[in-house]
């Protein structure tokens with residue numbers, strides 16, 4: 044295959060980008076992709092992406108998480124293809140959606156009931172609405188640096204030290220019931236619950252803050268949150284859209300031993316297909332069933348989605364990839380650190396083998412604010428250079444490992460990482 048590269052530029056990708064700009068704002072269909080990586084992809088299989096310019100990339104972005112079984116996993120593609128022959132959307136119920144819901148409950152172990160949706164954003168909205176209906180309250184606590192989708196009532200960002208709406212056009216009033224707190228600070232949370240705990244409908248969090256820094260909860264933090272929610276009658280929502288079925292078969296609930304009232308899942312549990320879910324206790328979830336709380340969606344629980352969830356969860360349950368993912372992730376994390384040390388670069392690698400964070404610096408990181416003490420801009424430049432050398436990553440520092448990563452990918456990743464740091468040295472980038 045020819046490589047359409049001139050002076051380091053991806054010629055065909057550049058042509059396609061110019062064409063895309065004509066019809067799609069920014070040339071992308073999700074603002075998350077505005078910041079790259081930019082080469083256009085022709086195909087993907089296992090842990091590899093192949094570009095229209097004839098290059099290959101060992102993938103540690105996994106489509107922002109969904110490809111936990113690798114790209115185009117045979118067992119999922121076959122199951123979905125077979126199921127689709129019998130139709131896609133019925134506007135009625137079908138047995139595969141029962142099977143998928145049963146599997147989610149039995150594999151995750153703690154939930155009683157499931158409602159499927161298409162995106163994690165929607166699943167979060169369903170959980171918040173349910174919590175508000177069940178408690179008769181509107182206020183919620185959410186945390187700095189956690190991401191729960193892009194809608195007005197939950198999407199936040201920091202500007203000059205103040206947290207609020209993150210996008211132009213967002214109705215800031217929709218965030219009024221939302222207290223935005225630093226995470227991992229149990230004392231602060233106790234104080235806030237004493238002030239307004241009886242007004243709260245829900246506390247929502249990523250139980251491990253993967254979206255910003257892959258930061259684990261401090262020992263006892265989740266237990267304190269659970270205890271406060273119980274004491275004040277507040278619904279605890281774990282947003283496991285990234286952590287679910289990835290950091291362990293039972294997600295963060297299994298790893299940390301704290302059970303929420305509701306949770307949201309997505310990404311890893313559907314082998315790359317667009318599916319998400321809100322799950323939880325029967326006494327809460329049943330409010331959807333009486334019609335009291337609305338949760339709707341034309342494409343919810345499509346034949347395709349249900350076949351994907353069933354095939355993916357069956358695979359994760361019967362051939363658990365967690366030991367292999369752990370082995371690869373640990374070897375990669377220590378390999379990156381060894382190479383960086385050899386090049387005299389103060390790389391920081393932290394998190395879990397299935398999802399870890401790479402940056403520069405040596406701050407003690409426990410929340411969003413302390414994460415900002417790291418040199419995140421410098422990492423963003425490194426990520427762009429790594430993409431140029433064939434490692435597929437985004438600039439915010441998270442590396443995801445899949446079941447398809449093995450010795451060949453480890454070797455390629457470390458060789459390409461080494462080459463990138465060598466080039467940086469030559470360019471005096473460091």
Ligand SMILES: Cc1ncc(COP(=O)(O)O)c(C=O)c1O
Nearest residue numbers: 162163164190191192282284285
């Ligand atoms: C923790 C978390 N919740 C919710 C979402 C939103 O999911 P989606 O992009 O499928 O709408 C994401 C997306 O990355 C996420 O990471």
